[in-house]
Amino acid sequence: MSRTEPRAAGFIPVAPPTLADVVERAGVSRQTVSNAVNNPDLLRPDTLERVREAIDEMGYSPNRAARNLRTRSSQLIGLRVLPAQEGTANAMMDRFVHTLVDTSAEAGYHVLLFAGDNDDPVGGYDHLLRATAVDAFVVTDTYLGNPQAARLTEQRAPFVAFGRPWDQPQATHPWVDVDGAAGTRPATEHLIAKGHTRIAWIGWRKDSPIGEDRRAGWLSAMRDAGHATTGLASRVEDTVQSGAEAAAVLLDESAPTAFVCASDTLAMGVLHTLWIRQLAPGRDIAVVGFDDSQVAQVFPVGLTSVRQPLEDVAVAIVRALETLLGHLPPPAQGVLLTPTLAIRGSS
Amino acid sequence: MSRTEPRAAGFIPVAPPTLADVVERAGVSRQTVSNAVNNPDLLRPDTLERVREAIDEMGYSPNRAARNLRTRSSQLIGLRVLPAQEGTANAMMDRFVHTLVDTSAEAGYHVLLFAGDNDDPVGGYDHLLRATAVDAFVVTDTYLGNPQAARLTEQRAPFVAFGRPWDQPQATHPWVDVDGAAGTRPATEHLIAKGHTRIAWIGWRKDSPIGEDRRAGWLSAMRDAGHATTGLASRVEDTVQSGAEAAAVLLDESAPTAFVCASDTLAMGVLHTLWIRQLAPGRDIAVVGFDDSQVAQVFPVGLTSVRQPLEDVAVAIVRALETLLGHLPPPAQGVLLTPTLAIRGSS
DNA sequence: GCTGGCTCCTTGATCGTTCCAATCCACCAG
DNA sequence: CTGGTGGATTGGAACGATCAAGGAGCCAGC
Numbered sequence: 098m099s100r101t102e103p104r105a106a107g108f109i110p111v112a113p114p115t116l117a118d119v120v121e122r123a124g125v126s127r128q129t130v131s132n133a134v135n136n137p138d139l140l141r142p143d144t145l146e147r148v149r150e151a152i153d154e155m156g157y158s159p160n161r162a163a164r165n166l167r168t169r170s171s172q173l174i175g176l177r178v179l180p181a182q183e184g185t186a187n188a189m190m191d192r193f194v195h196t197l198v199d200t201s202a203e204a205g206y207h208v209l210l211f212a213g214d215n216d217d218p219v220g221g222y223d224h225l226l227r228a229t230a231v232d233a234f235v236v237t238d239t240y241l242g243n244p245q246a247a248r249l250t251e252q253r254a255p256f257v258a259f260g261r262p263w264d265q266p267q268a269t270h271p272w273v274d275v276d277g278a279a280g281t282r283p284a285t286e287h288l289i290a291k292g293h294t295r296i297a298w299i300g301w302r303k304d305s306p307i308g309e310d311r312r313a314g315w316l317s318a319m320r321d322a323g324h325a326t327t328g329l330a331s332r333v334e335d336t337v338q339s340g341a342e343a344a345a346v347l348l349d350e351s352a353p354t355a356f357v358c359a360s361d362t363l364a365m366g367v368l369h370t371l372w373i374r375q376l377a378p379g380r381d382i383a384v385v386g387f388d389d390s391q392v393a394q395v396f397p398v399g400l401t402s403v404r405q406p407l408e409d410v411a412v413a414i415v416r417a418l419e420t421l422l423g424h425l426p427p428p429a430q431g432v433l434l435t436p437t438l439a440i441r442g443s444s
Numbered sequence: 445m446s447r448t449e450p451r452a453a454g455f456i457p458v459a460p461p462t463l464a465d466v467v468e469r470a471g472v473s474r475q476t477v478s479n480a481v482n483n484p485d486l487l488r489p490d491t492l493e494r495v496r497e498a499i500d501e502m503g504y505s506p507n508r509a510a511r512n513l514r515t516r517s518s519q520l521i522g523l524r525v526l527p528a529q530e531g532t533a534n535a536m537m538d539r540f541v542h543t544l545v546d547t548s549a550e551a552g553y554h555v556l557l558f559a560g561d562n563d564d565p566v567g568g569y570d571h572l573l574r575a576t577a578v579d580a581f582v583v584t585d586t587y588l589g590n591p592q593a594a595r596l597t598e599q600r601a602p603f604v605a606f607g608r609p610w611d612q613p614q615a616t617h618p619w620v621d622v623d624g625a626a627g628t629r630p631a632t633e634h635l636i637a638k639g640h641t642r643i644a645w646i647g648w649r650k651d652s653p654i655g656e657d658r659r660a661g662w663l664s665a666m667r668d669a670g671h672a673t674t675g676l677a678s679r680v681e682d683t684v685q686s687g688a689e690a691a692a693v694l695l696d697e698s699a700p701t702a703f704v705c706a707s708d709t710l711a712m713g714v715l716h717t718l719w720i721r722q723l724a725p726g727r728d729i730a731v732v733g734f735d736d737s738q739v740a741q742v743f744p745v746g747l748t749s750v751r752q753p754l755e756d757v758a759v760a761i762v763r764a765l766e767t768l769l770g771h772l773p774p775p776a777q778g779v780l781l782t783p784t785l786a787i788r789g790s791s
Numbered sequence: 792g793c794t795g796g797c798t799c800c801t802t803g804a805t806c807g808t809t810c811c812a813a814t815c816c817a818c819c820a821g
Numbered sequence: 822c823t824g825g826t827g828g829a830t831t832g833g834a835a836c837g838a839t840c841a842a843g844g845a846g847c848c849a850g851c
Contacts, residue, residue, distance in 0.1 A: 111600050113574040115807060126831045131809060141829065158574040162512035163807035166836050171509065173556070181542040184741050191538055194557070195528040202559040207577075209520070210555040212546045227460040227505040230554075253458050337742050362742060369744040392739045394531050395684050395712040397719040462837060473801045478839060488799065510837035513806050 114155040123151035134159060165229075174206050174418065175231035177213040177221060179238060184337065185362045190237070193259075196411035197235065204415050206232070219248045226254050233418050235259065239272075246270055257417040259410060261431065263306035271421060273413040273432045277307060277387075280403035280436035281314030281357055284385045287401075287438060288355045289322050293383060297353035298330040299343045299363050308332070311359045311387060329353055333363070340366020348374070355383035355444070361390040364400055368443070383444040399441025406434050461502040470498035481506060512576075521553050521765065522578035524560040524568060526585060531684065532709045537584070540606075543758035544582065551762050553579070566595050573601050580765050582606065586619075593617055604764040606757060608778065610653035618768060620760040620779045624654060624734075627750035627783035628661030628704055631732045634748075634785060635702045636669050640730060644700035645677040646690045646710050655679070658706045658734060676700055680710070687713020695721070702730035702791070708737040711747055715790070730791040746788025753781050 119130045125148060132139045133148040140148070151157075165171045176197070178190075198208050209231055211221045218238075222245060225231050232255065236245050239260035249256045250270055262268035288296050298315045301308030312330070319326045328351040333339035340363035347353055348370065358364040364386030368378055376382050379398050386393050389404035413432045420429075466477045472495060479486045480495040487495070498504075512518045523544070525537075545555050556578055558568045565585075569592060572578050579602065583592050586607035596603045597617055609615035635643050645662045648655030659677070666673045675698040680686035687710035694700055695717070705711040711733030715725055723729050726745050733740050736751035760779045767776075 113576060117807075127807095128809080128832080129830060132830090135809080139829075144829080156570075156574060158571055159809095160513070160807050161575045161577040162509050162516075162518065163836090164809075165509035166507070166513050166807080166838085167809045169509075169836075178542055178545050180546075181539045183738075185738065192528045195525055198525050198557045199527075199559045208557040210541070210545045210557060212549040223503075224505055227503060228508045229460060230508040365742040365744070372744040391530075391532065391737070392742055395709060395739055396743070397712070397716040464837075474837095475802080475839080476800060479800090482839085486799075491799080506839095507837050510806090511839075513808085513837080514839040516806075 113160075114157045115160065116157070118155055119148070119151050119157050122155060123148045169229065170232050170422075171230060172206050173209045173231045174201055175209050175211060175222070175225050175234045176237070177234075178210050179213060185335065185360075193237075193407040193411055196408040197414065200412050200415040201418075204419055206415075206418075218244050222249060222254070223252075226252060232422060233257070235414055235418070239263075255418070255421045257414045257421065259414060260307075261433075269430065271417040271430055271432075273410050273417065273434070275405045275410065276433050276435050277311035278314035278317070280387065280405070280438070281311045281359075282318045283314075283438050284401070284403050285315045285318035285357055286322075287440065288357070288383055288385065288444060289318065289324070291355075291383065291444065293355040294322075294324050295329065295351065295353045296324070296355040296357060297344075297347045297351065298326075298357055298359075299340055299347070299367065300330070300332050300359035301335055302332055308359050315357050335360055335362055337362055337366045337369060340364065341369040342366070344370040353382075355385075357385045359387055361386035361388045361393045361400065361402055364402070364443075365392060365396075368396070368400070378443040385438075385444055389439045393439070393441070396441075396443070398443055401441045401444035402439050403436050404439045405436050409434050460507075461504045462507065463504070465502055466495070466498050466504050469502060470495045478506075516576065517579050517769075518577060519553050520556045520578045521548055522556050522558060522569070522572050522581045523584070524581075525557050526560060532682065532707075540584075540754040540758055543755040544761065547759050547762040551766055553762075553765075565591050569596060569601070570599075573599060579769060580604070582761055582765075586610075602765070602768045604761045604768065606761060607654075608780075616777065618764040618777055618779075620757050620764065620781070622752045622757065623780050623782050624658035625661035625664065627734065627752070627785070628658045629665045630661075630785050631734075631748070631750050632662045632665035632704055633669075634787065635704070635730055635732065635791060636665065636671070638702075638730065638791065640702040641669075641671050642676065642698065642700045643671070643702040643704060644691075644694045644698065645673075645704055645706075646687055646694070646714065647677070647679050647706035648682055649679055655706050662704050682707055682709055684709055684713045684716060687711065688716040689713070691717040700729075702732075704732045706734055708733035708735045708740045708747065708749055711749070711790075712739060712743075715743070715747070725790040732785075732791055736786045740786070740788070743788075743790075745790055748788045748791035749786050751784050751786045753783060756781050 116127060116130050120127055123130065125144065129140065130148055133145055137145055201208055211225060213221050222234060234249065234254065234256035236256050237259045239246060239258050243262060243264065246258055246262055246268060256270065258270060258272040261272055261274045285296055296319060298312055300312045316326060331343040331347055333343045340358065344356060344367040356367045358367060364384050367384050371378050371382055378384050384400065386400050386402040389402040393400035393402040463474060463477050467474055470477065477495055480492055484492055548555055558572060560568050569581065581596065581601065581603040583603050584606045586593060586605050590609065590611065593605055593609055593615060594612065603617060605617060605619040608619055608621045632643055643666060645659055647659045663673060678690040678694055680690045687705065691703060691714040703714045705714060711731050714731050718725050718729055725731050731747065733747050733749040736749040740747035740749040
């Protein structure tokens with residue numbers, strides 16, 4: 098009832114010109130106007146010119162709903178957003194989303210955000226899919242145990258994951274990921290080159306494959322350099338508090354001169370402990386974080402951090418989506434990108 | 445050509461059930477199924493039950509494109525995203541977007557992101573509008589001088605602005621904003637209560653109405669307390685570097701014991717200068733930022749910061765959109781919300 | 792018994808576009 | 822002059838839903 102009464106709301110919607118309007122103005126048929134927009138090659142140059150003029154003069158854009166209905170595609174990519182985390186430094190989704198939007202736009206897609214919560218990982222996907230409201234999904238939260246990937250595969254829904262299917266080696270869906278070990282290894286080597294030998298690791302719980310991946314880079318760099326690692330590794334929750342406590346314990350028991358952390362959040366914890374103990378980051382103790390968050394960038398002396406190539410990730414994801422949706426030849430199954438190291442005052 | 449060849453891509457899309465399928469199964473007419481979804485009150489309870497069963501069994505969701513075409517509405521809200529800013533602490537859009545997505549979902553809308561750049565402030569809006577790809581816009585970057593608002597009003601496009609129309613007092617569009625002065629005033633009073641009398645202000649250039657608004661809160665609190673302000677205010681660019689330089693100058697020339705800043709980015713600059721001068725934030729010098737960014741939250745001792753009620757802003761915006769789109773009675777023209785103060789170690 | 796009004800459900804028309812197959816036209820070889 | 826050819830253009834049909842009317846069926850009332 099009330100849904101159909103926009104006039105009551107005080108603003109009068111202006112109906113945009115339709116294809117029929119252009120038809121009348123240009124003096125050609127529907128299909129010709131349609132072709133002028135979608136297959137210009139089919140028209141004779143002078144006809145094309147005439148139609149295009151009419152289109153420009155009237156400011157015509159094809160009605161999305163009508164086009165979507167006919168072509169059975171929405172030119173939309175679904176992205177589920179999780180509740181914002183407070184008290185952490187993980188604002189990297191921001192950077193990712195920006196590039197994703199830009200790149201998708203170039204490929205003719207828009208990004209549709211939908212709500213999701215941790216309790217119901219597959220919620221939202223089904224509905225959008227059955228309503229053909231989106232053409233494909235970008236799945237970003239695969240680290241949670243990843244029921245979405247299996248579910249979406251089962252439903253034959255096109256999607257690309259940001260993150261490897263760690264616990265499902267048989268998975269066949271396309272994915273893009275960042276090589277964590279290839280980030281922490283140069284970070285550790287960077288510290289070794291600065292003369293450090295006792296370099297500690299603060300990472301995540303053992304059941305986090307991403308955490309173990311990042312840890313592996315530290316471990317291999319240390320081993321290759323012939324430095325001991327016993328008593329220098331700690332695995333905790335991803336909070337500032339945990340990082341601070343882990344750093345305190347490590348400093349007391351193993352006297353490291355440098356820390357490599359699985360996240361900027363943990364690194365901030367280390368910096369907190371250094372602050373309390375009157376130790377200067379960069380001079381007394383070196384610290385390296387992971388994610389190159391805004392926190393790392395604006396921290397007084399600057400926090401050296403492993404920077405994920407999120408822009409490249411977004412581009413790779415859109416490429417994969419395009420192949421998946423049939424615009425381009427064969428899809429690559431997995432893409433693994435290498436992070437870089439942003440060196441700042443803390444190391 | 446290639447657009448219509450999804451089979452070539454290796455995945456076979458499964459066509460979701462349509463209304464016609466449900467019709468067949470439930471043994472009722474199209475309109476009855478439609479009513480079961482949109483106007484359940486019109487059906488007799490037993491009929492409704494039967495139709496609903498069929499819908500559930502088949503997993504039917506109305507095709508979005510078809511519905512959009514017929515109802516001339518997309519149930520989408522457009523939000524333009526700007527290129528991510530590096531080196532600042534302003535990741536507050538994250539929090540805002542999350543709540544916006546959640547609240548919109550409750551109102552039956554999804555959020556569509558589209559790309560935009562600073563050079564072409566109205567780009568993207570026109571196209572989406574004419575294609576009826578979105579029902580309304582949320583305009584967030586009104587501080588840039590705000591040509592969008594005027595343009596959208598002119599085009600009779602429904603939209604709600606996050607931010608007052610500072611430079612267009614005659615504007616009639618609905619908006620939601622946060623009272624900057626009502627944030628910096630208690631922040632300053634908080635410092636005064638702690639015994640500070642020489643409290644400096646570091647804000648933005650004079651041509652930024654938002655900056656002047658926030659400055660006004662500091663100024664009024666200082667005046668009401670009878671404290672001098674001459675030589676205690678500085679106006680600079682919104683970068684860490686500028687904040688650091690301004691703090692250095694102020695410390696040398698006016699010896700303030702506390703700083704109130706127009707942003708967390710500037711506050712981080714102050715902290716940088718304190719670091720260099722071996723001054724302890726919170727003990728030697730108090731610092732208050734603005735935005736309650738993740739940076740403020742994870743900074744070692746914690747940065748006291750004015751927190752914008754972004755969740756409330758998002759909710760208010762969705763409310764305004766609903767009234768605008770005719771679901772509810774008369775729209776409120778402007779809504780002004782009051783920020784809170786997140787007190788941490790730096791003050 | 793017929794009418795009027797109510798509830799509940801059904802049928803034709805429509806939204807604006809693209810797909811499909813047919814038609815038109817100019818040109819050329821036989 | 823006829824028939825074939827291929828490029829350019831056209832009209833009918835369809836995508837899947839909602840809108841706007843148009844029937845059944847039932848009960849009360851004169």
